[in-house]
Amino acid sequence: MSLILQAKQLHKQFKQLKAVNGVSFDVEQGICLGLLGPNGAGKTTTVEMLEGIKRPDKGSIKYCGEPLDEHFKNRAGIMFQSTALQDFITVEESLVLFQQFYPQIADLQQIIEDCALQDFLHQETAKLSGGQRQRVLLAIALINDPDIIFLDEPTTGLDPQARHNFWQLIHKIKRQNKTIVLTTHYMDEAYELCDQIIIMDHGEIIAEGTSAELLSKHFNDVVMQIPHSSELDSVLSSSAPSKINGQTKHSQSYILGSHNRVEIRTSDVNETVKALLAANVSLSGLQIRERTLDDLFLELTGKALRQ
Amino acid sequence: MKWGMRGQRFISVLRARNREFVRDRSALAWNIIFPLLIILGFAYAFTGDSLDAYKVAVINQSGDAQLEFYSTKYIQFIETPAGQKNQSINKVKRHQLNMLLDAQTKRYWVNDSSPSGYLLEKVLAGSGGGEYKKQSVSGEQVRYVDWLIPGVLGMNMMFSALFGVGYVVVRYRKNGVLKRLQATPLTALEFLTAQVVSRLWLIMAITITVYIGCDLLIGFVMRGSYFNLLLVFTLGAFSMISMGLIVAARVRSEEMAGGLLNLFSWPMMFLSGVWFSLEGLHPWVQKLALIFPLTHITQAARGIMMDGVGLSAIMPNILALLAMSIIFLLLGVRLFRWE
Numbered sequence: 031m032s033l034i035l036q037a038k039q040l041h042k043q044f045k046q047l048k049a050v051n052g053v054s055f056d057v058e059q060g061i062c063l064g065l066l067g068p069n070g071a072g073k074t075t076t077v078e079m080l081e082g083i084k085r086p087d088k089g090s091i092k093y094c095g096e097p098l099d100e101h102f103k104n105r106a107g108i109m110f111q112s113t114a115l116q117d118f119i120t121v122e123e124s125l126v127l128f129q130q131f132y133p134q135i136a137d138l139q140q141i142i143e144d145c146a147l148q149d150f151l152h153q154e155t156a157k158l159s160g161g162q163r164q165r166v167l168l169a170i171a172l173i174n175d176p177d178i179i180f181l182d183e184p185t186t187g188l189d190p191q192a193r194h195n196f197w198q199l200i201h202k203i204k205r206q207n208k209t210i211v212l213t214t215h216y217m218d219e220a221y222e223l224c225d226q227i228i229i230m231d232h233g234e235i236i237a238e239g240t241s242a243e244l245l246s247k248h249f250n251d252v253v254m255q256i257p258h259s260s261e262l263d264s265v266l267s268s269s270a271p272s273k274i275n276g277q278t279k280h281s282q283s284y285i286l287g288s289h290n291r292v293e294i295r296t297s298d299v300n301e302t303v304k305a306l307l308a309a310n311v312s313l314s315g316l317q318i319r320e321r322t323l324d325d326l327f328l329e330l331t332g333k334a335l336r337q
Numbered sequence: 338m339k340w341g342m343r344g345q346r347f348i349s350v351l352r353a354r355n356r357e358f359v360r361d362r363s364a365l366a367w368n369i370i371f372p373l374l375i376i377l378g379f380a381y382a383f384t385g386d387s388l389d390a391y392k393v394a395v396i397n398q399s400g401d402a403q404l405e406f407y408s409t410k411y412i413q414f415i416e417t418p419a420g421q422k423n424q425s426i427n428k429v430k431r432h433q434l435n436m437l438l439d440a441q442t443k444r445y446w447v448n449d450s451s452p453s454g455y456l457l458e459k460v461l462a463g464s465g466g467g468e469y470k471k472q473s474v475s476g477e478q479v480r481y482v483d484w485l486i487p488g489v490l491g492m493n494m495m496f497s498a499l500f501g502v503g504y505v506v507v508r509y510r511k512n513g514v515l516k517r518l519q520a521t522p523l524t525a526l527e528f529l530t531a532q533v534v535s536r537l538w539l540i541m542a543i544t545i546t547v548y549i550g551c552d553l554l555i556g557f558v559m560r561g562s563y564f565n566l567l568l569v570f571t572l573g574a575f576s577m578i579s580m581g582l583i584v585a586a587r588v589r590s591e592e593m594a595g596g597l598l599n600l601f602s603w604p605m606m607f608l609s610g611v612w613f614s615l616e617g618l619h620p621w622v623q624k625l626a627l628i629f630p631l632t633h634i635t636q637a638a639r640g641i642m643m644d645g646v647g648l649s650a651i652m653p654n655i656l657a658l659l660a661m662s663i664i665f666l667l668l669g670v671r672l673f674r675w676e
């Protein structure tokens with residue numbers, strides 16, 4: 031696999047705030063890389079340095095082994111977190127406008143079809159819905175038939191249908207062997223789309239790998255949820271918790287207030303079930319689930335509220 | 338290939354900007370209606386009949402203080418210093434005075450083409466002024482509105498240039514349009530040139546429309562060359578668009594841009610001689626006014642339209658506008674940041 035993008039020791043500071051602090055990683059050709067992190071983690075600053083919009087204070091970025099230059103601008107497709115298009119211009123005119131900036135262009139009809147823009151092609155961009163707007167911005171990012179595409183929180187604020195629709199589009203792009211760098215704070219999005227994941231917090235990388243690697247590295251347990259009962263209370267407070275939780279690294283159980291359910295994390299389901307049955311806890315309504323990226327994200331970045 | 342791409346990018350931004358402007362109907366209508374309203378309003382305001390039907394300037398009144406003519410009703414006698422004789426004669430030429438009387442030398446000046454002058458002549462002869470000698474002058478009537486129109490056209494260009502570039506680019510910066518463009522191969526120079534050219538031809542189109550509209554509605558004098566007038570207006574618009582680029586270069590908030598643009602436009606509006614002649618102002622203020630492009634536009638356009646002067650007479654104004662255009666443009670491009 032060849033490397034399309036290499037970032038080495040990126041630093042960026044805004045006044046007192048160290049937004050990005052020594053971030054390094056490589057992006058292989060043809061993968062979808064997910065940059066995850068809570069608000070203010072430094073994802074957008076990192077991705078804007080990769081896009082050539084912001085200059086790093088220190089560190090280097092190479093595209094196909096070369097520093098970012100005009101060739102990179104011609105070959106990159108970018109979708110920012112928030113951009114407006116010029117007022118009083120239709121979707122089609124916007125597409126044509128951006129098409130004329132590039133020497134190499136994609137087939138406009140194909141893009142219109144892929145991004146399903148036919149129905150509002152002659153509408154002014156200012157009058158589009160959220161989902162329509164994101165599809166237009168994606169179409170503009172694809173207009174130069176780019177080799178690498180940057181998507182900064184592309185589905186933030188979209189309804190579930192629009193998100194799934196958008197994911198289908200990304201899958202289509204992935205099949206064309208294009209490289210994608212995606213930032214998001216939706217874990218299901220990262221799980222669905224990303225081959226490689228980097229989790230950032232406070233301007234630094236705190237974990238990286240495929241989602242399977244990350245989950246198996248950090249968790250060896252599953253989550254059991256059962257309805258709350260007095261028997262359960264007594265067994266959780268009295269008997270040895272290790273019997274209930276197994277030999278997990280994080281022997282914890284939570285009461286989930288909203289549904290009056292208790293969540294138990296265990297590395298040994300058999301042992302836990304036995305212990306619960308021995309204490310006369312009813313197992314009807316028991317649910318078991320694997321650990322998810324959501325769990326990992328909260329585990330790594332903490333549960334304190336961010337700005 | 339490279340220059341071909343540059344041209345293509347420039348043209349496409351230019352076209353998009355033109356579309357945006359032309360489709361913004363309310364702004365377009367305002368750009369045309371606002372100056373028409375001002376000119377119509379002033380034309381109406383200054384045509385009212387005053388009680389004193391005639392204006393007569395008198396020099397050395399004491400030389401013939403007993404003249405019966407002075408007691409005629411409905412004539413406003415304006416005592417004038419002898420030093421202002423030539424200016425007063427010019428006013429008679431332009432019908433701003435109906436008669437000039439010099440009581441010392443017993444002469445009077447009237448305009449041959451003025452009915453009021455003719456009547457006053459008869460009144461003077463019948464009220465003890467029979468021995469006064471007539472000095473004829475000629476010249477067409479100049480109304481305040483004729484004097485006002487060159488300046489108002491210039492002022493309208495100023496607002497359109499400053500706000501059309503300054504405000505719009507700042508809005509683009511704030512809502513992310515500039516950021517999106519920055520991520521493409523489009524260069525700052527290509528983008529800014531397209532903004533300037535788009536605004537320039539839109540301003541010229543609007544100015545010509547307003548000019549024709551005013552001429553049809555109220556009519557005004559135009560004694561000089563249309564080519565020279567077009568040259569002055571084009572250069573003037575260019576210099577003020579470049580001025581707008583300086584405001585647009587870095588400001589991030591529309592409020593700040595609005596404040597700065599007002600800071601530029603208000604002194605120009607009042608100190609460039611659009612509404613009143615600068616002659617009565619403090620010399621220091623008159624000097625200061627020369628740093629405003631609008632002063633040079635107003636002076637040059639008034640010279641062409643009212644006095645029919647040629648290119649050489651307005652050359653200082655043209656050179657000043659040219660120099661300002663170049664300085665402002667270089668400064669604006671140099672200071673420009675996408676973000």
